[in-house]
Amino acid sequence: MIVVMKPGATKEQIQHVVDVVNDYGLKDHVIYGTDRTVIACLGDKRSVDKGAIENAPMVEKVVPILAPYKMASLEVKREKSIIEIGPERFPLGSNKxxxxxxxxxxxxxxxxxxSARAVKKAGCIGLRGGAFKPRTSPYSFQGMGEEGLKLLAEAREETGLAVVTEVIGLEQVEVVAKYADVLQVGARNMQHYPLLEALGKVDKPVLLKRGMSARLDEFLLAAEYIISAGNGKVILCERGIRTFEEYVRNTLPLTAVAELxxxxxxxxxxxxxxxxGHAHLVPSMSTAAVAAGADGLIIECHPDPEHATSDGAQSITPASLDKLMKRLKRVAQAIDRDL
Amino acid sequence: MIVVMKPGATKEQIQHVVDVVNDYGLKDHVIYGTDRTVIACLGDKRSVDKGAIENAPMVEKVVPILAPYKMASLEVKREKSIIEIGPERFPLGSNKxxxxxxxxxxxxxxxxxxSARAVKKAGCIGLRGGAFKPRTSPYSFQGMGEEGLKLLAEAREETGLAVVTEVIGLEQVEVVAKYADVLQVGARNMQHYPLLEALGKVDKPVLLKRGMSARLDEFLLAAEYIISAGNGKVILCERGIRTFEEYVRNTLPLTAVAELxxxxxxxxxxxxxxxxGHAHLVPSMSTAAVAAGADGLIIECHPDPEHATSDGAQSITPASLDKLMKRLKRVAQAIDRDL
Amino acid sequence: MIVVMKPGATKEQIQHVVDVVNDYGLKDHVIYGTDRTVIACLGDKRSVDKGAIENAPMVEKVVPILAPYKMASLEVKREKSIIEIGPERFPLGSNKxxxxxxxxxxxxxxxxxxSARAVKKAGCIGLRGGAFKPRTSPYSFQGMGEEGLKLLAEAREETGLAVVTEVIGLEQVEVVAKYADVLQVGARNMQHYPLLEALGKVDKPVLLKRGMSARLDEFLLAAEYIISAGNGKVILCERGIRTFEEYVRNTLPLTAVAELxxxxxxxxxxxxxxxxGHAHLVPSMSTAAVAAGADGLIIECHPDPEHATSDGAQSITPASLDKLMKRLKRVAQAIDRDL
Amino acid sequence: MIVVMKPGATKEQIQHVVDVVNDYGLKDHVIYGTDRTVIACLGDKRSVDKGAIENAPMVEKVVPILAPYKMASLEVKREKSIIEIGPERFPLGSNKxxxxxxxxxxxxxxxxxxSARAVKKAGCIGLRGGAFKPRTSPYSFQGMGEEGLKLLAEAREETGLAVVTEVIGLEQVEVVAKYADVLQVGARNMQHYPLLEALGKVDKPVLLKRGMSARLDEFLLAAEYIISAGNGKVILCERGIRTFEEYVRNTLPLTAVAELxxxxxxxxxxxxxxxxGHAHLVPSMSTAAVAAGADGLIIECHPDPEHATSDGAQSITPASLDKLMKRLKRVAQAIDRDL
Structure with a gap:
């Protein structure tokens, strides 16, 4: 942590900050520059609230140096985690x-x-489908509940696809874990900590979606909640962020893939x-995501999008999926990976 | 709902959309313009997923006409709701x-x-304080739990202030409702629907914070979840949105007050x-918020911000609060309100 | 400038960065922390491109310490600048x-x-009006040109109001300066440097609008272009930023007033x-802006907004302006200022 | 254009809007819905300011139906434009x-x-390089001016590469057009209309960068300024938008490629x-951009990024470029294109 003092800070004001820094168990190292005094704070204390120090008189800003997460970081584990999913143990995170x-x-x-048959036939490895639906409006379709989970399990039985489905509250973790292969945390719940902690105690992979305005640090800290509670099998999913752009439902920042x-x-x-948010944009962005280095995709596909109860606008048809999969394979191979 | 066709849409394609519109129980009204055909869809159906229609061939866009919420709207209830809070029944939403x-x-x-004594002395009507803390990092202080709630109740006993505190999960609704006068839903939980529904069954006011990237419609739909589940005592709270601005923790759009x-x-x-996010900006923005027509403010105030366990940077001191309250009173009176 | 090395940086890699830092004429001060090595760079060099150093191997990030602007900063000139405008020399930046x-x-x-008569009668001190209009579409009304400037001068003659009008290109600086009291730079031109430099050579106040996605540093650097070219009479104008909010044309961050x-x-x-962007929001936000500490406002007012050639949606009527001015006066007095 | 009235609008208020609509030369078509009255306005009038109508009493919103641009649209010209650039007439917009x-x-x-030799050797078709630099700070390197243009021309002479360079003001159009093959308009100047109009009179291709917070409609309207002034050879360039993301200089929305x-x-x-904004992210995003369907890329490459006068952080080395080009070729081929 680096504390930058405002120009004109007095000796006493600098000493006061040094004292506060020491109070927090950090060692100080004061550097007197041409215009500013800067106090480097030494010690591995991720738990200090930098804001508290910012409130001291004549402090201009406090710059954190350490990443706030540990277990999710490459510093702790250098080789890529491979997470096996579904009855066929597809190795997500591998070259495939x-x-x-x-x-x-x-x-x-x-x-x-x-849907399941079309998805299998096209060469996919997992089946998505919501049984509990978090809907923006209380008047929208809220999902089939456990009945839906049973259908998903039946589809797995027939096709061998891994079942990926969302858990929207703490109270459903048990029932969803009973049927699903991968438990999905939706973007709206990325910072619902009680849920994250509960998923940290489940022995199944968790697919964690980035919140629509989450910074990458916050995204990794959400993963850290799950990992530090005991479950290291976290799959990160970039699903777009909210910006001023209005021709899309969300802006998809593929740079996040490379940065993560x-x-x-x-x-x-x-x-x-x-x-x-629009079916006509899905094929090109799927292709781009694979080219950017994504380990996988999760795509909405519906046999009759015009009559879907939700997300009709962004669902592609089985025919489109089929065509897309062929292209994705070629692009994956062009960057020395495969489908 | 208005469906706008792309130029060059054929008769058959237009008829297809009319059929889909009718499938959803809506009446169609087709208008042939100079360049475009437009289909007005008549009928009060908030539950139709406009996206489904957007997926039909040659549809350019679908424009909703009705607001998606009802019970939260001025159309349903024209006079302002006044919500009484705390032992002294302060009428929030009134001229005060x-x-x-x-x-x-x-x-x-x-x-x-x-804190409570300082807050009371300055002329405030409520005491805020978190007992359960949703923290971005699993390594940060997570709150005192029920012990904290008991302290809040004790402070109310002594001061007569209304107690406002956050509930971060479904599983805490009961215990928080036992001690608090107003149950707060944090910005991260604005779209945690199981929690909203549970709060709809509580007979206490709910302070609902706007999510940091929520549109106003989404904010009002979150309120609608609570109201439609049975609790009409919802207080909306604007707390800033995430933008590209980096000198603030959030950008505070006071226009939301006027628009709401x-x-x-x-x-x-x-x-x-x-x-x-910064104590030095709090006084001017508090003043501006009252001038913009806010019915109230919720301000972080700490006796020793430099040693606060969280939000130290944005907490003002009791002395600042005291001075600020005097100014707020004058500004309130200047717009024919009072504190 | 502080250079933060990645964990695991070798002695050679650290030395390499020290060499680059020295190449740029800066002194190094290396701090070996628990996890990271940090290199503080001493010396007042605003011109070094921090990006260049970021490209060196094992550099994690480079944190600038000095503000990039000088002449616009409070560090150089501590008392507020008062800029006199118009024939009646209204002191903008004073208590009024x-x-x-x-x-x-x-x-x-x-x-x-x-318009001018209504504006004068309501108690305003300046008249705005565009003669050259930067329009998003080439098919929109582009302004009356010099003819418009002459009308503005005529209005000043009659009313004594200061004339504020936009200059949209270098080639118009001369003609606009001939008629106007204050030359306005529009948000789209905030970073059109040739124009800023040209305005630095004019002996009239410049009203510089913040670009719709400019950071405050960039805004102050744009002012710095004008000041460093010779004209210190720069008035900063916050006019809203582009965010995801869709009920407004722009999000108005009044915090910028306090921070500036x-x-x-x-x-x-x-x-x-x-x-x-909407007339019904203008009164409350005008009031809030004065309460937040603004030194002035610039408001669109049109005698017949429904037939305005541009910005009809956001123009208030003379009757609204009249009523608003009375309220603004009361609020200004409530914070010990005046109109 | 569709005018949506608020609920409760009276007959007189509706008639008033119809009158205003007619004043603007548009035909009205009134639809009485369950809750709302909607007025469809017929006629091809891109120049009407929808805001003016929004200001009429009891109007809730005005929804435009027509795209605001014409000549840039696929409706006017259905086949892709191919623009030949440089001495070797590379067909930009073709399959290559x-x-x-x-x-x-x-x-x-x-x-x-x-740089030029490395760029040529790697298989590129154009050389970028700024002679006039728009810099955020007046204290940064501002470019070599005409001397730089001469060097670019010399490099073209030797390598056959097309020269792409920025023109930052109206006053430089002539000199830049003398040396360059493609005239670049920077993101900051996307809405500098006098410059766009001047470029509409030049007989050379224009590379128009999207403004960092421009909507796609605004981007296409900027192109429309150039085309409607006489120059149809406009190349659109997506260069990232400003969002809340802080690990990148800009967020790169590749969806814009597909939507455009x-x-x-x-x-x-x-x-x-x-x-x-960071060299380590350039290779993956270049690959993704080609996969998303881009017709070309413009990449910063510097022989010694650590000592670059600007944009060092985001410049890749010749060795990286070389490796990247091989990968790009394979990806282009995987989607049935080529380099």
Whole structure:
């Protein structure tokens, strides 16, 4: 941590900051520059609230030096984590790129089975589908609940696909863990800490979506909550951020894939459906995500998007998925990976 | 809902959209313009997913006409809701502006009592203080739990201040409702629907903070979750949004106060502490918020900000609060309100 | 400047950075911390591109310490600058708050004279009105040009109001300076450096609008261009930033007023018209801006907004302006200022 | 244009809006819905200021239907425009992807020639390099001016590369057009209309960068300024937008590539250097951009980034460029294009 004093800070004011720094168990190292005095604070104390020091008189700013997360960082574990998912133990995070697809919500046996077969046939490794749906409006379809989970399990039985489904509250962790292969935390829940802690006690992979305005540090700290509670099998998922852009539902910052690969050992996948909000943009952004180095994708695919109960605008058809998978394979190979 | 077709849409494509619109129970009204065909969809159906229609061939965009919320809107209830809070039944939403203040977290009896007395003496009507703390990092102080709630109740006993404190998960609703006068939903939980629904069943006011990247419609829909579950006593709180600005923790859009006053009957308050992140900006933004028409403020105030366990940078001292309250009173009177 | 090395940086890599730092004429001061090595760079060199050093191997980040601007800063000039404007030499930046109002564009003698009289009668000190209009679309009304400037001068003649009008290119500086009292740089031109330099050679006040996504440092650096070219009479104007909010044309961050007052001696005014985009939000945000400490406002006011050639949505009527001015006076007095 | 009335609008208020609509030369078509009345306005009038109508009493909002641009749109010209650049007439917009690279600024003959040879050798088709530099700070290096242009021309002579360089003001159009093959408009100048109009009269391709907070409509309207002034050879360049993300200089929204391909016939290229701000992110984002369907890239490459006068952090070395080009070729081929 570096404390920068305002110009004109007196000796007493500098000493006062040194005292506060020492109070927090940190060693001080004062540097007198041409215009400013700077106090370097030595010691590994991630728990000190830098804000407290910022409130001392004549402090201009406090700059943290250490990353706030540990267990999620490459500093602690240098080789990439490979997380096996589903009955066929697909190694996510390996050289093989894993594609998960399926409808936004489980709506009926027909709809889900049709989806699952199409997804399998196209070469995907996982089936997505929401049984509990977090909806912006209380008047929207809220999901089929446990009934939906049973259908997902049935689809796995038939196809061998890994089941990926969302858990929206602490109270559902148990039931979702009973049926799912991968438990998904939605973007709105990325900082719902009681849920993260509960998932830290489950022995199944967690797919953690980035909050729509989360900084990467906050994203990795959310992962850290799960890991530090005992579950190291965290898959990070970039799904777009909220910006001023209005032609998309979210802006998809693929740079996050490269930056996360530089900072963490956890696998990183991309959701091009929420990341764009429009079916016509999904194929190009899926391709770009694989080219950017994503370890996988999670794509919304519905047999009849015009009658979907949710996310119709961003769901592609099975025919589109089929065509897309062929292209993704070629691009993966062009960067020395495979599907 | 208005469906705008792309130029060059054929008769069949237009008819297809009309069919889909009718499938959803809406009546169509087709308008053939110079360049575009537009289909107005008549009927009060907030539950139709406009995205589904957007996926039909040659649809350019779908524009919703109705606001997605009802019970929170001025259309349903035209006069402002007044919500009484605390043992002294302060009428929030009336002509009187109510100021709530206190530390970010309850840290000890000494710290809390010192805060409560200062807050009372300055003329505030409520005491804030977190007993359960949602913290970005798992390594930060997580709050005193029920012990903290008991201290808050004790402070109310002595001062008569209304106790405002956060509930961070479904599982704490009962215990927090036992001690608090107002249950706060933090910005990170604005879209945690199970929690909102549970609070809809509590007979106490809920202070709902705007998510840091929530649109106003989403904010009002979150309120709608609580109201439609049975609890109409919702207080909206603007606490700043995430933007590219880096000299503040959040950008405080006071326009939201005026716009919400134009859209909803619910009282609207402002949190200038999170809304700026820096103690030196709190007084001017508090003053501006009252001038903009806020029904109240919630301010972080700590007897010793340099040693606060959280939010030290944005906590003002009791002496600052005292001075600020005098100014707020004058400004309130200048716009024909009072403190 | 502080250079933070990645963990695991070798002695050679640290020495290499020290060499680069020395190449730039800076002295190094190396601090070996628990996890990281940090290199403090001493010397007043605002011109070094920190990016260059960031590219050296094993550098994690480079943190600048000095503010990049000098002449605009409070460090160089501690007392507030008072800038006199118009024939009546209104002291902007003094304890008196100055209100400028008028139409977006000069459309005709009738429209401008009606506006000017209303603006004067309401108690404003300046008349705004565009003669050269920067328009997003080439198909929109582009302004009356010099004819408009002449009308503005005529209005000043009659009313004594200061004329504030925009200059959109280098080639118009001369003609605009001939007629106007204050030369306005629009938000789109905040970083058009040739224009800023040209205005640095004019002996008239410049009203510099913040770019819609400019950081405060960039805003002050734009002012620095004008000041360092010879013209210290720069008025800063906050006019809203682009964010994800969609109920407003721009998000108006009044915190910028307080922060700028903390960083620069230049007067700071607010444009609540562009800052909101909607007439119904202008009164409350005008009031809030004065309460936040603005030295002035610039408001769009049109005798017939429904037929305005531009910015009709955000223009208030003369009757609204009249009522608003009375309220602003009371609020200014409540914070010990005046109109 | 669709005018949505507020609920409770009276017959007279609706008639008033109809009158205003008619005043603007548009035909009205009134639709009485369940809750709202909506007025569809028929007629091709891109020049009407929708804001003016928004100001009429009881109007809730005005929704534009037509895209505001024409000549840049696919509606006017359905096949992709191919723009030939440089002495070797590289067809930008064809199936071949064109890579432009070079230093941020021309610093010396040695630096430029070394760059040009490396760029040529790697297989690029254009050389970038700034002779006039728009710099955020007046204290930064401002470029070599015409001397730099001469060096660029010399480099073209030797290598056959197309010269791409920025023109920062109206007054330099002539001199830059004398030496350059492609005239670049920087992000800060995207809405500097006098410059756009002047470039509309030049018979050379213009590379137009998207402003860092420009919406796509505004970007295409900027292109429309150039085209409608007479020059149809406009190349669009996505270079990143400003968001809350702080680990990058800008957030690079590759979705813009796909969306622009859906809206305009103009070629679209990507600048991964400004789009990330960090050399270590450039290779993955270059690859992703090609995969997303970009017609070209413009990359900053410097023989000695640690001593670059500007943009050192985001410049890759010749060795990196070389390696990257091989990968780009394979990815282009995987999507049935080529380099």
């Amino acid at each position: 790129v894993g594609i998960i697809a399926g409808p936004c919500a489980v709506e009926s046996r027909e709809q889900l089975m049709a 690969n530089d900072k963490t050992h956890l696998p990183v996948i991309v959701d091009p459906s929420h990341g764009t | 502006v109510g100021i709530i203040a206190g530390p970010c977290a309850v840290e000890s009896r000494e710290q809390l009592m010192a 006053n134009d859209k909803t009957h619910l009282p609207v308050i402002v949190d200038p502490s999170h809304g700026t | 708050v100055g209100i400028i109002a008028g139409p977006c564009a000069v459309e005709s003698r009738e429209q401008l004279m009606a 007052n903390d960083k620069t001696h230049l007067p700071v005014i607010v444009d609540p018209s562009h800052g909101t | 992807v064109g890579i432009i690279a070079g230093p941020c600024a021309v610093e010396s003959r040695e630096q430029l020639m070394a 391909n859906d809206k305009t016939h103009l070629p679209v290229i990507v600048d991964p250097s400004h789009g990330t």
